[in-house]
Amino acid sequence: MNSSTEKLVIYARNAIPEKYVQKINQLGATLLMEPWIYGEKEPVVNHDLTLCNVVLTLGLHDSLTILDAAPNIQWVQSLSVGMDQLLHQKTIQHDLIITNTKGCTSIPIAEHTIAMITSFARGIPNMIHNQQAKRWEEAEVTELTGATVGVIGYGEIGKEIAKRIKGLEMKVIGCRKRAKTLEQNDPADEVVSLEEMDRVLMEADFLVLALPSTEETFHLINKEKINKMKPSSYLINVGRGNTIAETDLIHALKTKKIRGAALDVFEIEPLPADHPFWTLDNCLISPHAAYYSPKTIERYMDIFLKNIIRFKKGLPLLNVVDKKLGY
Template identity: 60%
Template sequence: MTKVTTIPKIYIRRTIPEKYLDKMIALGAELIIDPWQYGDPEPPISEDISNCNIVLTLGLTDSLSILQDAPNIQWVQSLSVGLDALLHEEVKNSEIIITNTKGCTSVPIAEHTIAMIAGLARGIPFMIRNQLHNRWAPTPITDLAGSTLGIIGYGEIGKQIAKRAKSLDMFVIGCKKRPSFLSDNAPADLIVGLDQIDDVITKSDFLILALPSTPDTYQLINQEKLAKMKENSFLINIGRGNTIVEEELIHLLKEKKIAGAALDVFEVEPLPKEHPLWELENIIISPHNAFFSPNTIDRYMEVFLENIQRFKDGKELINVVDKQLGY
């Protein structure tokens, strides 16, 4: 009996290196490409995409308004782990399969987070500002050894952060929706449920937010939660910007109710030039690039190419998202 395969007809909404386009074609794929750069307006559809069955895009920003022109889409591969724009009711209630790049960015994000922890502990924001003003002045310093690191959203990224934090002699508490028993080689010292989030916030010298964007996490970190932080503690967000009520965080930072923060994600991106966060002295701002490394696109494409072959063969795809949970 002849094996039946599905021809991948892919609508690509990002800029992809030529070598990977060639590999897609080698797998028998047909391609239509309309590059859409992050921060730019959505580009118009340049060709007929009515026969496309796959979309390669950025789920963080793409709401799939193209579905009316592409009724045969079966699978969407997001090049972001976050699916903030993508997971609206039409998509959630459809039969479209969503996959993301979970696991591809865990190590770079963990390395970025450790850099932020060390930078805040050694007073790097103050040093940089003093340097820019030719000012020789002492800076506040905090020890990492013996301090407590709380990770709210203890998934794959959280585990990679914990692994590195333990090498710095930090005590690590993981906080997750579905806590599990520690295995012998688990990097965290303690794993608790989200019902104990207040206790984790109270104990943490460094509080890491690594949460996805869901209705349950929207503005979870509000004034009530922030007020539970120690005055000498630091907040680092590498999850989603809408997890925090920004104006309430700004108030605490201005009033020195917490020692500082490092933010990679924001409610509005790019962060507007007039935003008050830019003016704060006890903060590190990065432009939503904690995930990035020189090997990022290679990791993404390895997953996508494997999934194309699986799609052709009718096999289960890698990194399928639970559309109702949002991750």
């Protein structure tokens, strides 16, 4: 860990609002910035990073040239909760510390999830189609009260989702790697292990995925699992795109194995223009935007500033990622 006497040089791969640039400078850090827009080709490193010991980034691509250019790097602060863009063999083997923004996006993701659930329940997608066609026709609707929501990936985001679901008088079944006894004030009605996921699939009227990308979760939702869901159910993914076998889901939506899906994340992003999801009338698409609100960057920077202070003092950092687990 860095000592308070060592010069702090931060290389930022993302744009930082000016007020936070000033706060970082006030902490005695040298800030080098080369902003990169997610989805575009990552720019070439133009700075001398030999003295750089901290990197702020969303991911590391292009053969991890940053690690090659910055031999003294000690810490990477990710502006993401998911680690699929950061955990490569090189970063796993490197002794650098990786921290993420766990908790910073839980509220907007939870609110986005509720928006998708209520949209489906009230037939909003069909109403929009009818409006575009200038067709006066009632949409098929359902009530949320008493319905069951299964949350696969019951961590911080899952809990925020569950809190809001309970306000709608719905039942919540959380599903996580290991079952646990409900804590006091836990919003879920029960929390089960992944071994019991099939029961959750069969009971859920709305199935919400809030999973990280790991070897265990890759294509966790496939044809076999989808076939266990109710024909009247909806699937909502706000976790990671590769947790769903997309070909299987496309078939299920086309054949009405389930009623619909709301997808914020995909195996390939941006979603290609010729992808079948775009043309399915029972599929709602958002461009990996569930995490965002005007307050998101404030939460990111708050975590980063706290970690800069802790790093300078040699204290344990917040939100350290377990490289073996992948989160």
